[in-house]
Structures are given as C-alpha cells and as structure tokens.
Amino acid sequence: MIRWSIKSIFTEGMSMLASVCGVAFSFLLVMFFSAMFSGESDRITAYPSKVNADVWVMQKGVANMHMAMSQLWDWKEDRVRAIDGVAAVESILYLNAVFNAGGRDWFTYIVGLTGRTEYSGPWSMHSGKRIPENGEVVIPEVLSRLTDMNIGDSVNIVDRQFTIVGLSAETFSMANSIVFVSYADLAEIMSSQGSVSYLMVRADESVAPAELVKRIGDQLDKVNVLTQDVFINNDHHMAMQMGVEIIAMMSVIGSALAVLIVGFTSHALISRRQRELAIAKALGFRNRDIYMSVLVLTMILTLSGFLLSILFTTLLFPLINQAVPAVSLKFTLESTLDTAVIAIMIAALAALWPARQVVKVDPLTVFHG
C-alpha cells in the first residue's frame, strides 16, 4: 500500500506539485517572520558587537541600548580611565530619533562621537570621511542608496542641517540605522552638555572583563556595568522577545494553511482513487495498512513542502536581502528545526480526514459501473 501512495504522487504530478508548493509557501511565511526578527535582532546589536568593548558602563537601571535612554556625567569617563586594568575608554552620546532623508523619515540611532574615536566610530566605510566634525554626518550606505542622497548632500536631524561626509557600511537596519555626528552637535540637539550615554571600556591583558566589571562597579556610584556579552545578549534577547507572539501567531496561521493544503490534496486524491482503495480492501488489505499509506502520503507531501521551503529560503532570502535592503532576513537552524517539528505534526493532522474517508470505502465499490 505504501508503494501505492508513492506511485499516486507521481501519477498526479501537477496537483501534487501545486500542493507541495502551497505547503512550501505556508512554511515560508512562518520562516519569513522568524528570519525577519532574527535578522533585525542581529542588526540591532550591530553597533555594540562591532565596537567590541570588553565592558559597557551606563546609567543605573539601564541594561541595553535598543530603545533605551542612558545619561552619565562625563567626568565618570576619567574616573573609569584611572581604574587599574582599563586599557582604553571611549564614550558616546546616543539618541533614538527620526532622521529625515530623501523626503522620508527613518528611525535611527544617532551616535554622537567624542574626541576618542578609535573604536566607537564607524567600523567599516563604503566611502568618504569616517569621523564627522561639527555640522557633518556619516550615514549608512544603504540609506544613501534608498534615498538617493550622496556625499555633499544635506539632511536634517531634528531642526539642524547636516552635510553628508561619509557613507558607512553594515550600519543600516529597518528598525534602527546608525547615523554618526559629532558629540557637540548631538549634545546641543539633546540639550545634554556635560553628559554621555555609554562608556565603552577595553580591558588590558591583566584583567578579565568580569573582574573589570566588579572594579568599576566598586568605584563608581549609580551606574550599571556589564560585560560586552551580557550587554549584547540583553538587546538581542529583547528584540527577539518583542517578536515572540507575532512569530507564534504566524506559525499557527502558516501551519493551519499547510494542514489545509495537505489535507485537501490527500482528500482529493483519495476521492479520485476510491475504486483502487476498494480493490485493495477487497483484496484483503486491512484498514491499518491503508491508514499507513495515507499517513505516508501526507508525510511525503509535507516533508517535500518543508524541503522546498528550505530551498526557497536558501535561494530567496539572500536575493531579498539584496533587492530589498530595508529587510534583513536571517535563516537560522533553530527556526528550521521548529518548522520541521511543526511539519511532522501537520502531516499527522492532515492525514486524519482522508483516513476517515478510507474507512468509509466500501469494497463493493469495485463492482460498481
């Protein structure tokens, strides 16, 4: 009977192909959401990851960067620099703001760079100047492509006009692109002279980051000190958690669609082949064998759809990332495994209805005209 299932798939080529494609796109919808949140979560942590400090110092009560606001007195930077085991300290002023370019609004991280910019500035440049001076701005290269803005053009941040002097690479994100300006400009926009948002500390070889966290925490009041790993993980975790419900929702919807498609295909196939099934029953095949053949059929359809969806994601996601730079899709093994589990459940669920039909098949049908 299992051979019958496999043979049926090949004899009903077009219908099976449409079904497998339908299942694949249902899974693709699920994977798309997961990949989008995963991709955006990575982009959200691009700045702290690339700065690659060992320790981050911020306002008490703040533990991340995305959608957060942190302010510290700037003298705390000198205090940290004097601590034993500190190799370097750089600071930034930071603001979430709407950036207007090319007639469109973009939600951005605006980073105000202070005097020391060895690692707090753009880590990779597409073209132009890396460190902006007063009245200058470095914007992501992708943003310049999307808005048709180039070096020498003017953009507005809040009520100020800035001249684009550089295009940075790897700094664009749908949720928060990174724009670099001078500390003085941002402090004026924020009315925040005398304060910084984050201190990024690099440890010398004599001390482990965790030990340096303790030393800074012991010597400075009212600050939060975290290792790079914890700081990045906080942002990444939060971004993913923001999408948990929506990913779950789309998983349910996509899975329901896949069940429907597989169930319908199996049902249609069995309806058309009732006489064959009746012959099988008349020949003495037990219901159990026929059930198994239906399950195998749904399993093949579902798993083929699943494999096709992986092929789609492998081929399509890089193309989408290229063609639609506003969207960042990241294909993860975790989401694939989640979808695989869903696929197996779908196959079993989708088999229920056609299996019920099989039980109803009367062996006498074979003798009908």
Added chain:
Amino acid sequence: MNMFFNLIIKRFKTEPVRTLFVVVAIASVISVVLILEGFREGIYQQIRHMVISRGADVIVSQAGIKNMIASRSVLPQLSRMDVEEISGVIDAHPITTLPVIYNKDNRRTPVFILVFDTLGGPEVIEKGRSIKESREIVIDKSLSTIYGLQPGDDFIVSDFNFKVAGISKDTAAFFAPFAFATYDDLIDLYFESDIVGDLSTLPLLSFLLVKIEAGYEAEFIASEIESRIPAADAWLPNMLAENDVEMSRSMLGAVFQLMIIIAYIISVLVISLIMFSSIQNRKYELAVFKAMGFSFFRLASAVVVEVLLITLLAMPVASIMASVFSVIIHEAAPVYLLLVTEPGPLLRTLVASLSFALFGALLSFKSIAALEPVMAFRS
C-alpha cells in the same frame, strides 16, 4: 453562459459539503491576507490613536521634531508660559515621554512612560483606577498580560518602585506598550535613581497639549505659536499622527508587502489546486460538453465564473475568520491590534483575491484543453 451558471449553482446545491470545504479553503487563504493587511492597518491605527487621544487641539513640539511616538522632543521650560499668553489659548498642558526598559522574570519590554499633569493621561482604564496617590502608575493592558501585573502590584523601572493603579486599554503603539505617570513621580524618579546630577539635562517638557477657546481656528493658533516661539513647532494632532504613520510606513512597508505577496502566491496555488482537482473530478462531464460541441473558450469561461463565484462567497467567510483570529490575538497579546475589516484593505483584498483567483483558474486551463471528447463515451 447562463446554462453554465445554472450548472454551477446546481452543483453547489447538490454537493454542499464539497462546496463548503472549497469556500472555507479559499477563505482561509484570503483570511491570511486580511490578517496581514489588518496587522499593518492596526499598527498605523495604534499610532494615530496614541497621538489623537491625548485630547489636544494643537500639539507643540521641539522645533524640527515632527513625530510624537519614539521621538525625543525637548521644549524650553518657559515655552508653556509663552504659549498660554497667546490669545485663544485656554491652557497648555505639559507632557514628557520617557523610554525605559521594563525587566521582570528575565523578560525585557521597551515601555514608553508618558508623564502628564492635567491632560494627556490614559483615555480608558479597564481595570483599577486613575492615578490618585504618589508613586502610582497606569500601565497598558499588554504589560498586565505579559507579566501578570494587576492593580496594587509593584512596577519597578530604573530601580524606582511604582505601584500599579490601573490597567489602560488601547495604549500601545509601535510594538511597545505605554505607561502613564505624573510629573511629581518623574522628578522623584530622576532624583532617586540619580541618573545625572543636573536635572536640566533631562527631558522634563517634551510636548505641550494646547486647548483652545471656541471660535478660534486650530490652524491659526498653531501658526501663532510657531511665529512667536522659534524653538517650537505646532501641529494639529492628525498631522502629527500622520507623520508618525509615515515613519512606520518607511520602516515596515517593505516587510508587509513581501509577506502579503507570499500570502497571494499561496492563494494562487490553493485556488489552482482546487480547480485542478475539481476539473479532474468532472472530466467526464466536461468531456460530454466537448462532445456536444462546446468550445474550449466556453468551458474555460465556465471555470472562471465558478472560481469568481467561489471567491466572492469566500470573502465574507474570510472576514469572519480573520475577525475571530484578530480578537484571539488581541486578547492574547494586546500590544498588537489587527484591523481586519477596514473598508480600504477589505476592498483591496477582494480585488486582489479575484485577480489571483483568475490566475489560479488559468493554471487549470491546460487540463481542460487536454480533455478528449471521446472520454464521454467511456464508462
């Protein structure tokens, strides 16, 4: 064509279960499109609502700031007095927005705290009451759902302990819930958490909610404010709301478009699958028509009519399915609002679904063309 139409109706009547199944199958696919469209509309609506429901006739922001949600605006302290001196202005109520990350049970959620004095607080309190005592806060329903918070519970941000006074409804936007606190508590929060020593560097006045006297035009007052206070911009609430919607369109438009395209591809595949199966089941019937001299064009037209009819029948079912799903989602995760029955998206989905249904029907034409009239004479 009338004969085919009658035949389709007759088939619907004689095979009600199959018809119902086909309608539900197509409705399911359309409902996915409606859910995605509703999700997008919901995001825009939440943003609009958060701005408009603050209750102002005119909203004043820092010069150059044209967004209210997720934007930092800092107005000079004296601007309130300057605005209130303009004739036609009754009051200028201050508000401040403060983004914080709420952290509990190893889960972090970005929250916008909206600090208000006399206007701008929550519009509808679903549970509990408004703020009456010091250190009280009203939180959005989504925070209550995620963290199981109830009136009377602690709500700790930046090491400052608020007590939840009430749970507000429809106070989330941009994937983030809002919470409402008073100015006295904001000052206490700044002092106790010792964020920085100088209070003047912290946002204390982000926006002014201006109420105007009857007989004055809001546009006139807005232009008066802008001409007299260079450090400020004045907006009609719906204009400010539309700016926020535009910003979210820039951010999310491409993503939603991609997802909707995927959903439409699924609908084409499902419809073609259904029609292919339907033609396979009726191939003897169609062969009889061919034997009777009906052209391919007439048979194909009949399939098109059938598909369009089924899609039209599926549309209300899809709306109901999407509505039920949107209620379930909103109850489970109130931070999301799905507006699945907005006329614009509904009409757009209907037109697109009919077009894609036609495309799905086209894929089945090959099967009709391949039918041999001689098949009519086989058993």
